[in-house]
Amino acid sequence: MPLKTDAVGKEWPGTTYQVGREKIKEYANALGIENPVHFDVEAARAAGFRDVVAPPMFAVVYSSPAVAPAILDPEVELNFAAMVHGGQAFEWDEPACSGDEITTATKCLSIEEKDGKGFYVFETNSVNQDGAQVARGTWTLIVRGV
């Protein structure tokens, strides 16, 4: 059965995530990241940040909630049970700090079949409350046995 590609180009409305100090701390601790700018507001301000700043890969925390509705959209017809996360890219601009409200929109860039696998590529675009670009993500999800 050929892979359904109707959803290519489809966009999902943005979801908004409020960044908080404790969540940044929790993420940095899980990764063993020790720079005080992730834990201490004074250290963060001394380094030029508005507030405690998130490590770059915290992008998954604020942007994942925007990807889930796309993956689960019946129009995409992605077999979640056979899915693996095959590739990921981020580009960063404005740092994400505690207090920020980051809105992430998702778009389906491509759906292709290769070697009996389905490659689903989604793009996320995250902007903060001032409209500044925070991060752009490219998510490559691979479904086995399509």
Next chain:
Amino acid sequence: MTLNAGDQVPELRVTPDKYLPHRYAGASGDFNPIHIDDEFAKAVGLPRNILHGLYSMGLVAKANAALADGDPRALKRLSVQMRGMGVPEQEIVVTGTVKSADGGRVVVDTVAAQGETTLIKNAEAELAL
């Protein structure tokens, strides 16, 4: 720090403990049971509960940020392919080589491996230093 093509990134070695996937699940919001439920993971054919691929990518980001003393502004771009499955309680080694250095823009090739298993490959990081 002045970097040149061919320079090595300081190696990062981390042994995620048994409960790391649970802490990462809480931190990231990804509670897929293959990461936190050993019995479930085995029932779907995995050797045991496995690490989140984005955790391993987070270690790659951390190893690259070390080139800028951990400054979270330095990493401008990171693109990776996730391959082998990582497991708790085994050491992960992240290594990297500077591919190009042009003024303050440095591109680094990074690999994360656990024993013979490559977790992250073709990882390309761009840093502004």
